[in-house]
Amino acid sequence: MNISLLIPVFNGKDYLLSLARQLKTIDSQGIETVIVNDGSTDLVCRDFETYFVNITNCKIIHKSHSGIVDSLNLGIANCSNEVIARMDVDDEFSINRFLLQYEMIMNSANCGAVFCDYEIVGEDDRFLGTIPTAIFPELVRLSLINPQRTPHPGVMFRKSLVEQCGGYLNGDFPVEDLGLWIRLSAIAELRSIPSSLLTYRIRRNSTTYREREKMLNATSKLFQTFVPELSNLDFLEISRKQLLGYKGISRGDYRHLLAVRDLMKLVSLSNFPRKIRWIFYFKFATSIARPRFISPTLILLAQFIQRKRYRLEVSKSG
DSSP states (O other): OEEEEEEEEESSSHHHHHHHHHHHHTTGGEEEEEEEEESSSSSSSHHHHHTTTTTTTTTEEOOOOHHHHHHHHHHHHTTTSEEEEETTTOOOOOHHHHHHHHHHHOOOOTEEEEEEEEEETTOOEEEEEEEOOOOOOHHHHHHHHHOOOOSSOOEEHHHHHHHHSSOOOOTTSHHHHHHHHHHHHHEEEEEEEEEEEEEEOOOOOOOEHHHHHHHHHHHHHHHHHHHHHHHHHHHHHHHHHHHHGGTOOOOOOHHHHHHHHHHHHHHHSSOOHHHHHHHHHHHHHHHTTGGGGHHHHHHHHHHHHHHHHHHHHHHOOO
16 A cells, blocks of 8 residues: 555654554555654654664655644655544554555545544543544545544555645644645545554653643634635535435444534534524424434443543542
8 A cells, every 4th residue: 555654743752652552553555754853852763764674665854843734744745655544552452554545545535535533531541432434425524524534544545645735734733634624625535444444542751732722723713714615505415415314334323423413503604594504403303302312322322421530530630
């Protein structure tokens, strides 16, 4: 497979050994690994080479600390392949992740990025739930309105299309990934694999945790242009009809529920007349007014509460 795996690292010493072990398991797949050391202070440069000395086709790039956006763009520039997969130093991937995503992105010339379902764990490996993704192109684009549906460390994308979109932008930080997916979705399809291929770790010193308020403000700014792009009756009708496609798919009822939440959020943020909004609210609500949705609703709610409690617990202990 002609894939480059891009991994930016800043002070990830505690996870480098685990990362090296994971990378060794995919050595036979012929994947190029590009690790960008963003001026880490917990290790010196030569220590990185020690950890990854046995990984075939591995590039390690050292730079002064300038942040995730610069690291990602530098990494992309140094990736030899058109197809690039992302992961973070503290995350874990399924052994078949890259093959499944590569097959999907290569089977559609208009596919710009492929996501996947993912599990969330805490620093203590506590299980905090599974996030099912949207799968179908229109619904994946719609799901950007709830950004946790498209996990950044679990994406695979086409280098040329990402560069055409301007790459990652400092002005979008700390939601530089969301800004890129919004721009990419305007020129290409976004898809997803209906399987859990990533284990995402919540860490107290991660950007997601430390910059939560800034992330909300930056997201709101991006939505000022993104929401109007989606707020048309044709897009809503196509998205609503695509809900039928979840029948028979793994965790289909969960995907249906989350898509309805996405649709309702879009309508609430749009400038549709009140009558139109209520018509769509009714259509969306009736689509989940079935006994089979009771259990998935309770499970998703319980996992959401569990993650909220964990973040509160970590903030108190930190």
